[in-house]
Amino acid sequence: MRKQVSILLCLLVLMITLTGCLGQDKDQQTQEEVEGTNEELILEVQETDMDKEQEELKEHYEELDEQREDDLSELNELLGGGEATLKDCEKFEDAEIKNVCITGVEILGEK
Numbered sequence: 001m002r003k004q005v006s007i008l009l010c011l012l013v014l015m016i017t018l019t020g021c022l023g024q025d026k027d028q029q030t031q032e033e034v035e036g037t038n039e040e041l042i043l044e045v046q047e048t049d050m051d052k053e054q055e056e057l058k059e060h061y062e063e064l065d066e067q068r069e070d071d072l073s074e075l076n077e078l079l080g081g082g083e084a085t086l087k088d089c090e091k092f093e094d095a096e097i098k099n100v101c102i103t104g105v106e107i108l109g110e111k
Helices: 002-081 094-109
Strands: none
Touching: 002 094
């Protein structure tokens, strides 16, 4: 009888141990799934942030292009009228346009 009780106790301990191991595997698998999901969410957020930054940069460059077109049009009017001065050139923020204006004023002044 003692032998049977010992065997039953051993079986019971073995079942409890196996159940615990299976539970740990399940917990580990769940944790890995959660970590994988977290990584996917982080990547999605980063992609969304990059998309927003890219859109903001695109808008910024479009604004710069519009300003440059306006400045070139104004420069054309100034130099076309023949009455441009170096002071007129100072209002341009774009260095290239400012240099073209200065060069144009110097050439027109030589005539």
